[in-house]
Amino acid sequence: MTADLETLHSWRAEGWRGLRVGVLGAAVVGFAAADTLVELGCEVLVVGERATEERTTLLDVIGARLELGDAAAQRDALAAFAPDLLVVSPGFHPDVPALAWAAEAGVPVLGDVELAWRLRDKTGTPAEWITITGTNGKTTTTQLTTAMLREGGLRARACGNIGSPVLDAIREPDGWDVLVVELSSYQLHWMSEVSPAASVVLNIADDHLDWHGSAEAYRAAKGRVYERTRVACVYNVEDPVTEQLVRDADVVEGCRAIGFTRGVPRVSEVGIVEEVLVDRAFLDERRTSALELTTLHALDEAGLSAPHVVADVLAASALARAVGVEPRAIRDALAAFRLDAHRIQPVAEVDGVRWIDDSKATNPHAAAASLGAFDRVVWVAGGLTKGVDVAPLVEAVAAADRLRGAVVIGRDTAAFTEALARHAPGVPVAVVPDVDTDRVMPLAVEAARSLAGPGDVVLLAPAAASMDQFTDYADRGDRFAAAVRALPQGGAARTE
Template sequence: MSVNLDTLTSWDADWSQLSVVVTGIGVTGFAVADTLAELGASVLVIDSLKNDHNRQAADTLRIVGVKDVLLGDEFVTGLPDAAAIDNKIDVVITSPGWRPDHPVLQAAQSADIPVWGDVEFAWRVRQRAGKRTAKWVVLTGTNGKTTVATMAESMARAQGLDAVAVGNVGTPILDAIRFPDGFDLLIVELSSFQLHWIHHIEPEASVVLNLAEDHLDWHGGFEHYVADKAKIYENTRIAAVYNDEEPKTMRMVEEADVIEGCRAIGFTTDTPQRSMVGVVDDLLVDRAFLTQRGTQALELAHFADIGSPTPKHMVSNALAAAALVRAVGVEPAAVQAGLRTYEPEPHRIQSVAHFHDVLWVDDSKGTNPHATDAALATYDPIIWIVGGLTKGASYEELVKTHKDHLKSVILIGTDQAPITTALQRHAPAVPVHCDYLQDTTVEVANGPAVMQHVVHLAHQLADAGDTVLLSPAAASMDQFPNYNARGDAFTEAIAALLADINYPGY
């Protein structure tokens, strides 16, 4: 190793002697490589896909100073080969989607070459002479991450802070760090993939929102998934926030090595105890961030400030967001103002149509059973559109809990066995449809065509008072590029249906 990595703790450190392999040329990998090139490091980018998008990204990176980009057939399949090309590698910085058992990452670790994620790199370059250094609050969980991150952003902005939600929410952390004027606060949403490669960050506040089985194939089991999530609490400075209704998160806080003086702060949809935020009647209240918390509580907001109706999971999300920003001094009035101006994210329990007294709801962001649990609890009766890539998850408890809400089930996706098994066992009387599989004109891989068929079928099944709910409880990549495309296909199919039936206004 030609560089002492311990000296690389600011933007202004000498990065020019560093030799780096960046794995992946997607949004995250591109941001990492672009930043390293600006810092003067020697950078090799590798990616197994050689499509138009990646070729264009590669051309751009070469222009800004990246040493080389290897795509497709040129892709380096092991670090010994990469080392031969690059002579000497000091560190590998990996994109979140790359599994730890990938040959490149395994070779790096076998050769004692450090592997960082983009978050580790971003933390090291966050300080820059002449610019504000933003405080970080960080969050993770199986579900609700983006909602909490964007709620917290709205609250912080209502306080007058230059705040932005970054990370897994879509905006790379490095893009915010490179922003010319800097920010006061970064609300950093972290996936379990990103947390796996974190070595040392020191956030002001941190939270694990909830835990359920997800990405078990990537992590190699639930225990490893939980262990990676728990890393978010390490070195927290002010508030390690846990979900009082999920004891695992409290145990994570108890076992974390936090900075001296950091407090454990709970959130609950019940009456809060001391050092917690929670609910009294239809109010969100704070018994954590005030001096007289033993005998008093501060009013933060009303349920109506979140929206009507106010599902339990949204109250929980609002409380978690409030705890994060209260830890960095956001006042109660700004919490309320932020909730009032908050715009819910698309594709998350989003009403997209209402005709013939049937409600159509897009919850394409429900990519696992835990996420779909909140959607199924919100409506009754339901025509449930479900299926996709199940990622090793179990559907037994989900179906058992909500079987009485189900009027009919329409299956999509290529991985249907775990869902059909759960339905046969716990809801045998509920009709299950996958009629599009019998239609030779519809290919299973053609997601938009399947969705057109499914929406027409749901229209035939629905009666006045029903809700047609797209909440797949599975990932989308078998039929769609991502959950956004799946949700868009649903709403587009509804629009086409309305045109077909000559509904007024279409």
Template sequence: MSTPDWQGKKVTVAGLGVSGIPAARVLHGLGADVTVVNDGDDERSRAQAAQLEAEGITVRLGDGATLPSGTELIVTTPGWQPDKPLFAAAAEAGVEVWGDVELAWRLRGLDGREPAPWLAVTGTNGKTTTVRMLASILEAAGLRTAAVGNIGVSLLDAVLGEETYDVLAVELSSYQLHWSPSLRAHSAAVLNLAPDHLDWHGSMAAYAADKGRIYEGNKVACVYNAADPATEDLVREADVEEGCRAIGFTLGTPGPSQLGVVDDILVDRAFVENRQKQAQELAQISDINPPAPHNIANALAAAALARAFGVEATAVRDGLRAFRPDAHRIEHVENIDGVAYVDDSKATNTHAAEASLAAYEPIVWIAGGLAKGATFDATVEKAAKRLRGVVLIGQDRALIAEALARHAPEVPVVDLDRTDTGAMSAAVQEAARLARPGDTVLLAPACASMDMFTNYNKRGEAFAEAVRALAAARD
């Protein structure tokens, strides 16, 4: 489907991989003259390049710094940092840079169909769960929808594929938002803000500013976390369409224009006729799986976006009941001798670990991995009274051990001086030794996994296997 706007346009795609390759193919299909540049020149990259070149797309491996001659537009994959030499060269030449999300946004309606509105979600933690909850609620309302972005269907497939949608539930990372200057959502939510990816953004202020881009041009609602003032600050700074409202969510009793919790009931005081005096029941806390505090917050954010789109209260309840969380997100594995074993390997930073630790007590905490520059004093200080014991694994475990010595010196700590994958089995055995009936053994590492495992999924699988082996040994 070539178009006059793209025919012969010289476009450089920065990076191969899950978003670069589809972008290159879409642009080539539109008639653009596409060159893909990539820093790497390994066996996998060469195989990918061969496929693209067979389709008529030029690929340059091992040289991602030089701007190809005649480039009129760069489309970048999210992982490429803003300080890359390629982007400096583009700025000097007056060449615009888009991300894959921006490309998808610009291509909406290209086939003549009315574009589906976007309900967008970002935040340091909880994005995927919230977007999947939102999609479940929208489906319960009878709407044609999909969870897209960093999850499920790719955005390019969603806007260019044969499937027609009424609305899209869109997960957006700070990387993607950085490169999405014209994105304008129907409604959007920032779930929370905590230091993360600062090596990419350069500072917390820059990270927050990129998250805040999600609110720009919102039409109906900017949803923020009442317990996280930084998210409300981003709403205040946003340039939105006239009539767009600020909608808060809280785990406490909601005020007007908020969603919250009253007597274990999720209620809406934002999208009701008289929000000063009325509240609409949406669901019970028992409808949320699992009903941990941060997951209740996710459900409230999803409900707020759905209600902003006009979804009835019964669909919120039905959608939350139907939702099942992804693996390795506060996932109950087994009960052994009265001890619950919970896998939250997805807790790859301190903010996520704090939310997980707040959901249980007493806890034997398995933690450690790659700290990514994080510090652990605040995390340990908040959790200290809940901890029965701690088992540490991974490359940067000493940082957590030092925080424990400062803020929880009475808590027993087992420091496993190993980073091999078999360490998880030993960690589970040590945790079982420390635990008592009624306790929870919680894998919430507060760190990335790549020092020991391919990704957090493999780490969670190793934990679950070790727990099941322990259960079999006890039978």
């Protein structure tokens, strides 16, 4: 038999007990799903390519079965198990053998976020949800929003793509007032019933085209965040695609479209007037008045003054205001907030050259925002391009006359060197050969130092993913920072 999803809309639904559920993926999200389902009384089989020794042991302890193997073996294990329902971890493409089998067999499939939405009443009154996506800025905006809510007296929890599965958050014993859920396009692909209080698409640029197949499919996945929103769909006035996604969304009657802009806001927008961030959306007198949230000077003191970060601040402010957070709480939260590591993070200043780690700029859109924050840049770039063309980024940066040099690392070196030769022929370029991971950043930093002079910024903003040479973007950034700090210092130096 297959699960009747219409009966499975509560933690207390009788239909969960005894249900046979397959879980595709044995990493963090897969384990959270298995743990949740076992607690519900389901019979659970987890399939995946690999699992850590600790996770293997824990799955055995909680009473879930684990079958590891390649894609075909995962399909065969699920077919033999004959699940009533399949829960999929983010990142599995719909045409992988296990999911193709489920479609052919008529087995319903839920993503982890959709499953969490159905079970959100475990601890009593369900928390409100705020959902956040975009090509870039998701994590920063999620953290900013959470900080604002907490400063406003709400028990708020950041979860989802930010690192802690939503399924763990909805099961925490004391519950929450608000869950701030960061969502990737992979997670959004599987969502069908989530109905948040407020939602946002921060920006849209080509990314993950190798997974989605086209820019249109990627945009459509992002736009799903707006579906069924109840209070406010927040969009980026400077990115018309996000506004169109709001127009296309099927929302709850009474939901408002709220814009954020680094310019002067119109009615129903948050923005900036004479270096003051203001709200013209969530007040009755919005046609004639505005509420002060903070100032650009205060953001600069908090290290939040880069243009793309200011945009994130405005988006987070709109989301917080949508659930009733007062302007004073927003101001105080921003004064205390600090950006994560690897997000335009100062590393050191050596001989008049500033070294900045923005390893989290894993696509051209993020790198463009980072490069735009500095006037004279030696750019450290490269990695896995994920099917995205980097030439428009290089052309734009070259036209702005910001580049003093470039150092290219990673597997997809040719994509960068060819674009630089075409669009920035006068810019010196150094290429780090394909060497052991331990040697990549020392060589890159030494090459960058030879290209940089006093007043320049050496910026690690790779515009590409990191998994060709590093564990993840954090590993890449950490190795960059370590190599910078190992440089011989000819004069006065300051480490951040």
